[in-house]
Amino acid sequence: MVGGSSSPTAHDGFDSIPWNDLARVPKALVVGLGGAGSEAVTDLFDQHLAGVDTLAVNTDGHHLLTARADMRILVAQATLAGRGSGGDREAVLKASAECREDLIARFRGYDLIFLLAGLGGGTGSALAPFCLTLAREVGALPVSGVFLPFQAELSTSARIRENTSKALEELQAQGGALLLFSNERLRKFDRLPIKQVFHYRNSYLRALVAGLVDMVRHPSEMNVDLAHVRRLLSDGGLATLLFAEGHPSDAEGIVRQALREGLLDFEIRDRAGPTILFVEGGSDLTFGAYHRIVETFRHELHEPVELTPGFRTHPERWDRVRLTAVVGGLERRTLEKALSPS
């Protein structure tokens, strides 16, 4: 317990410390915008993300009824009558003033806000950049997670292509953390049912969300907290999150998994920008294993401008380590590049 009967005396000046404020745990919210965003939030809600609240936002009332989340709101009712936008991003942008106060009221009090949307439609493509601004306005740290449309949709619909490019451009212009999910990377699951593939992608997204939330919610034994993440994400550049899990002795495999085997699309410059690397392991995690992971990661990122490594160990033994990283200073992605990952 913080403070309490064994805390130092008033003489030490400790009584004037606002213990309750200091012990406050950062709060996180995951918001699903539009149809694809709401489906992702429903999947995350069903997978029980501990300590994270969920909100589904849509212009389509019928679809919203099928979403499962702690909170659900129908937006732009006056203009779109609860029927969705039918791909009309401009209509949703025009109606955004209508839902501004409602969204701000839901966002207030959260430290981390994840904004999820499928790009290409009207609702998610309009609300993702709009909500990014609102999340910053309430003082939260936003992380956008967007799903690019399928190649077939992009090549046959100028509207979907335009909605996607505009949203992508606006999100990147605002800087901060952007998780860009490329459907092309899902092509390796061509033989699986669609729902299962989306579920797999959502589980990966869940690991990224849980990794960051966990990193900032519990005090680490070294270095990393919300202030570090905030500083990295506030320098105006673009950043992504990375995640991997493996055996503590397999530093190369863990780092390769994080950088090259994920579902995200990103482009690291010759030299990465400020980066946070957080390693979580069991009580048996050795100093050597931890350092090998840090060194391998540093080497693979070509010596980032600034690397902040941190770790936390659990009281019990665990033959796994989990790596969560925030990598800054990334290149902007065009839709063309994201669709043809190297």
Ligand SMILES: Nc1nc2c(ncn2[C@@H]2O[C@H](COP(=O)(O)OP(=O)(O)OP(=O)(O)O)[C@@H](O)[C@H]2O)c(=O)[nH]1
């Ligand atoms: N339904 C669904 N669509 C996905 C998913 N992942 C990516 N998408 C893409 O998301 C894009 C946007 O679709 P929706 O989310 O339905 O569109 P919306 O934001 O509700 O916009 P409007 O319905 O036009 O107002 C589609 O073009 C899909 O390619 C997913 O998990 N579920």
Ligand SMILES: [Mg+2]
């Ligand atoms: Mg919709």
